[in-house]
Amino acid sequence: MILVIDVGNTRIKGAVFEGAILFEVFVFSKIELEKNIENILKKFEKITDLIVSSVGDVEKQSFLAYDKVLNVHFLSHEDPFPFHNCYSTPKTLGIDRMVLAAGATLQFPNQNRLVIDAGTCVTYDFIDQQNNYLGGAIAPGLRLRYEALHNFTAKLPLLSLESPKDLIGTSTSESIHSGVVNGFVYEIDGFIEEYKARYSNFIIILTGGDTDFLAKRLKNTIFANSNFLLESLNQTFQYKIKND
Numbered sequence: 001m002i003l004v005i006d007v008g009n010t011r012i013k014g015a016v017f018e019g020a021i022l023f024e025v026f027v028f029s030k031i032e033l034e035k036n037i038e039n040i041l042k043k044f045e046k047i048t049d050l051i052v053s054s055v056g057d058v059e060k061q062s063f064l065a066y067d068k069v070l071n072v073h074f075l076s077h078e079d080p081f082p083f084h085n086c087y088s089t090p091k092t093l094g095i096d097r098m099v100l101a102a103g104a105t106l107q108f109p110n111q112n113r114l115v116i117d118a119g120t121c122v123t124y125d126f127i128d129q130q131n132n133y134l135g136g137a138i139a140p141g142l143r144l145r146y147e148a149l150h151n152f153t154a155k156l157p158l159l160s161l162e163s164p165k166d167l168i169g170t171s172t173s174e175s176i177h178s179g180v181v182n183g184f185v186y187e188i189d190g191f192i193e194e195y196k197a198r199y200s201n202f203i204i205i206l207t208g209g210d211t212d213f214l215a216k217r218l219k220n221t222i223f224a225n226s227n228f229l230l231e232s233l234n235q236t237f238q239y240k241i242k243n244d
C-alpha cells in the first residue's frame, strides 16, 4: 500500500492506494500534517511507501522523519516522466503540473489532452498526441479572485463562493459573484474553445478544489475528477518504479 501526498498552496491532500484502487482521501492543513500522517499510518498498517509532490512551502525535510518506517519519495524534476517536456523553463514548471501531465499521458494514450486544475491557481496543461508536454497557462483561482477584489480595494467586501443569480449583478454582492464566477466560467469555456480550434481529438480533464462547482457550469463536455492529481501521483510513482 502507498500513501500519496499533494501539498498545494492552500491545503494538503493525501490518498491511500493499493495498485490502482483508491481506499481513502484525506484533506488537511499544513499545521496538521504530522498528526494526520500518523493517523493514516495507524489506520493503514500495510503502507510501505510515501510519495510526496509539493508546490507549497512544505519541504523534503518535513518527511525525512518517516524514512525509518517507510520508503519516502519526494518527487522532483529529476524523476522519470512519461512525456517529452517542451517547456522552455522545465526546471520552473510546477511539480503538480508535471504529475497531472503524467497522469493524463498514461491514462489517456494516443490523443491530445488538456488538463484544467482549478485550485488556488487555475492551471492549463496541454500534452499532445505524441506525448509532448507543450505548456499551458496559469491564472488566479476562484477563491483568489474574491480575495484579490477585497485585498486591493477599499470598499469591496470579502465574499465566499456563491452562484450568481444572474448575469446582471444588481447589488455589490451580486456584482462580485457575477464578476468572479461568470467571469471564471467564460474564461475556462473560452480557453477550451481556442484549444478546440487548434486541435482535434482531445480530452479535457478538470480537477482541483473547485471541480464540482465548475463541472456543471461549463459548456463543454469534460472528464471531471477532483481526485485526478492524487490518482496521477499514484501512476507517476508506478511509472517511476518501472523506469528508474
Ligand SMILES: Nc1ncnc2c1ncn2[C@@H]1O[C@H](COP(=O)(O)OP(=O)(O)OP(=O)(O)O)[C@@H](O)[C@H]1O
Pocket: 007, 008, 009, 010, 011, 012, 055, 096, 117, 118, 119, 120, 121, 141, 142, 143, 144, 161, 208, 209, 210
Ligand atoms: N475547504 C476548503 N478550503 C479551501 N478551499 C476550498 C475548500 N473547499 C473548496 N475549496 C475551493 O478549492 C479551491 C482551492 O483548491 P485546492 O484545495 O485544490 O487548492 P490547493 O490546495 O492550493 O491545491 P493546488 O495547489 O493543487 O491548487 C478554492 O478556490 C476554493 O474555492
Ligand SMILES: CC(C)(CO)[C@@H](O)C(=O)NCCC(=O)O
Pocket: 009, 055, 092, 093, 094, 095, 096, 097, 119, 121, 123, 138
Ligand atoms: C502554478 C502553481 C502554483 C499551481 O499549483 C504551481 O504549479 C507552481 O508553483 N508552478 C510553478 C510555475 C510554472 O508551473 O511554470
Ligand SMILES: [K+]
Pocket: 117, 118, 119, 120, 121, 122, 123, 208
Ligand atoms: K492548481
